[in-house]
Amino acid sequence: TLSEECPPDVQALGRSAWTFLHTLSANYPKNPTQEEKSDMKQFLGLFGKLYPCWVCAEDFREWMDRPENKLQVGSGGKGGNWLNSRERFGLWMCMAHNAVNTKLGKAEFDCRKWEERWRTGCGVGEDVD
Ligand code: FAD
Numbered sequence: 001t002l003s004e005e006c007p008p009d010v011q012a013l014g015r016s017a018w019t020f021l022h023t024l025s026a027n028y029p030k031n032p033t034q035e036e037k038s039d040m041k042q043f044l045g046l047f048g049k050l051y052p053c054w055v056c057a058e059d060f061r062e063w064m065d066r067p068e069n070k071l072q073v074g075s076g077g078k079g080g081n082w083l084n085s086r087e088r089f090g091l092w093m094c095m096a097h098n099a100v101n102t103k104l105g106k107a108e109f110d111c112r113k114w115e116e117r118w119r120t121g122c123g124v125g126e127d128v129d
Contacts, residue, residue, distance in 0.1 A: 004049040010053050017051065018097055025090040026119035034073060040070045056100075063099050090114050 002009050003098050008016065029036055048064055051057040063069055069092070082092040094111035101108055109117075 010056065013053060014056070014100075021047075021093055022090075022114065022118040024095070025086065025093040026115065028086045028089045030086050032083065032085070037073045040083055040089070041073055044071065059100070059103065060096070063096060069095070087115075090118070 016126075017018060028040065032040075040082040044064065050059055051060065064071065068080060070080075071092075073083065075081070080088070080092070082088050091111055091114065094109060094114040098108045098111070
């Protein structure tokens with residue numbers, strides 16, 4: 001991978017983007033409002049359109065479009081209620097990342113550990129909420 005002084009390649013961009021995305025889910029509310037759910041759905045829709053690695057973005061959109069992965073704001077429907085809580089949303093993000101890991105031939109991450117990795121680990125996460 002390139003030095004910190006060079007423009008990011010796909011790997012460096014990816015590492016930074018995953019840091020952002022998992023930190024986003026670590027800060028997602030435990031009990032989100034309709035507006036918070038709606039904002040997140042819209043944000044990820046746009047993220048999937050604008051992510052500046054076009055093959056990455058296309059595959060990410062395709063993954064998000066599968067019925068079992070679809071983000072839905074209201075209840076009902078056959079989605080997985082992925083936006084209903086931090087726990088669900090963190091798991092969804094972990095699964096999204098694992099889909100890319102699998103595609104790239106990397107080991108899957110154990111999603112039971114996402115919160116420790118991205119929120120509470122290393123004495124960082126003050127578990128206030
Ligand atoms: P990364 O995969 O960047 O992971 C960083 C850290 O996250 C790891 O060290 C680990 O601690 C943690 N982690 C790993 N897996 C998980 C998980 N499932 N849940 C929670 N934490 C985890 N690259 C391509 O070459 N082709 C693509 O099509 C492609 N698509 C991408 C799509 C998106 C939306 C994003 C954000 C990135 C994409 N990338 C793609 C980049 C790729 O995912 C990696 O970021 C890049 O290969 C660098 O990998 P890495 O081994 O340094 O660790």
